[in-house]
Every structure is written in C-alpha cells, then in structure tokens.
Amino acid sequence: MVLTASLVSTAAGVAVPPGYTRSCSSGEDQGTIPNLSAQGPLPKSVTGRVDFLAARYRSDGVLLRTISLGHPDHLHPMASSFKPLVVHAVLKDIDAGRLKLNTPVQVSDATRSLGPFPSGITPVSTLLDIAINGSNNTAADLLLLQYGPDRLAREVDEQSGHCTQVLLTTKGWWTAQSGLADEALGKRGAAGYGRLPFGPRLRMAGQILAAARKVGPAQLGPALDRVFARKTYDPNSELDLQNVTTPRSYLPLVARTLPGDDLSAGSRALLRKILSTGCCRPERPRLKASAWWAKGGITWRVLNLTGVVELPDGSRLAYVYMNDLSQTADAGALRANAPAAVTWIESQLLALLNP
Structure with a gap:
C-alpha cells in the first residue's frame, strides 16, 4: 500500500481535516482504458467528500471503459460495504x-455488536441473509469470525493490490473508536495503528478483536455516542481504525464478488438472491437490467453505495460510490439521501452505455 496525505477541500466546500486525505495506488496501469468524467451535478442533499468510479465490462469480463468523479485513489472508510466480501467468503467455505x-453459531455478549440480534443459536443460512438484508452487524461479525479475520484480511489485501484492508469486525473498530481498546493500541494510538504496514497492522488488529470480546454491547453503544458527540471528534479515527478501501481498488473486487461467478450453482443463486434485496437500487430503474446486485454502507457521516448491474446481453456495469465527511451525521437521515444518490449513479451508468 502506497499512502500519501494532504490538506484539501471537498467539492461541497467542507474542510477536510489535516492528514485525512490519503491515497493508495495498487500499481495497476489503467491508462489505456477510456475514462469519462461524471455527468451532471451531485444531488443537493449530498455534502462532504465524494469519490466515485464505475466501469463497463464486456460479457467475457474485459474492461471497456470507466467513468469517475473526484479522486478514485482516495481512501475511505468502508462502513457496511465490506459485508458482501464476508458473505461470499463463507459461501466459498460452504462449497469446500x-x-x-x-x-x-452461538452469540454472546463477547460477539454481539451494535444493533438488535436474537440470543441463542442461529444457523449460518440466517446469518448470510441478515448480514445483507438489514445489514445486521452481529450477523456479519459472526460470519467473519467463523471464516477467520486474518484469513479474509490476507485474501482481500492480495486481491485488491494492497489498497483494501478488511481487518476488523464492526464491533472491533467501534470498540477501538470508543476508546475501549486503548490498551491494545498501545502508545501508538489510533494514528499509529492506521499507518502501520499490513503485517504489523494485522497483528494489532488481532489484539483489538481480543479487546472487543471483553466489551458488552450495553457498554459499547454509550461509549461510542460520547466520542461522536465531542466537538473535538477527529474523523481521522475512521480511516485509522475502520476497514478502508479506495473506489479504484474496490471496484474490481465488487465486480467479481457480487455476482459470485466462482461459486457453485447453489451458492451463486443464494448470493444473488440475497444481494438482489440489499440496499440500494432505483425504485423505477431506467437501465434495462436483467439483475442488479447491491450493498450500501451507512454510518456516522458516511454513505457508500456499491453494486453490479447485469444487462440482457451478459455485459455488466459495476460501481463504487463513497461519500464521507457528510454534514449529515444521523444514519437514518443519510439513508433518506440514498435514493437521490442512487438515481445519480444510474445516470452515470447510462452515460457509460452511451458515451
């Protein structure tokens, strides 16, 4: 991972905190691929920083062209947009x-994350569904723990050109952000952890996960709320402690993961069914699509939208929309902004079809 940092402002005029703008280049040269500039302004409801990349793929998977907004090599917190990686990985283990x-799978206070979740035992099939539908945090965490956080982290790092890092469960990064994993972070703190090379960062992530097991959800929620409510809250902690990616790094992963072409017929059908009902897609699509697989990620000042659209001729469109530093903090209000953002994304996909 190659990181650079600078001070910039977003198109919406919101100041970006010093050190927040970090770029990662996987080293892939896409200079020969035609790239269009995004067409039309973002919805008025969108504030903060937006980086976007979409691509059109031929039916045999060959990349034809892209369309972009902002800086697709900027790092962003992934929020729940990492969850399809977990679901896909677990389905591969089922196939194997x-x-x-x-x-x-048994849940306990040691593994329960923020949000509701039934006590007792839940089968993997239910966890796969609700990790996407309703974006249940505990379900995604339980699946990741079943698969192995280290294992998935190494696979994703390699597949993404070292620019996508999925090292922690939701409970893990929230425990760290809330200040309840300071002993695991040590003297380096969040900033030191966030700038470690992959190997040492992965080892420290294991210590954060161990610390998270000692924190109950009743303790975690209030502690996190107090941190977010501080006037001195530093958004850098999101890039330091959460799972992160860039639109350019994540786009090929999204294009490969969401359709599940590498899974057995049964697992592929299940994955596609689940992702056909996850957030977010247009209510009345203008695209003539045979399938639209999608997953959003909504959390504190973050709205991410990812998806793959399959067209009747077998060609596909894939996209990664990442909006952070939003002036809208409430997750419910951000969710209300998602339809307008999805409509804008669809207009970019249509431009890819008719350049």
Missing part, C-alpha cells in the same frame, strides 16, 4: 465443505 448452511 468447511461449513454448512445449517451450521449453528
């Missing part, structure tokens, strides 16, 4: 016979 859809 390491797990079954009816494998029972």
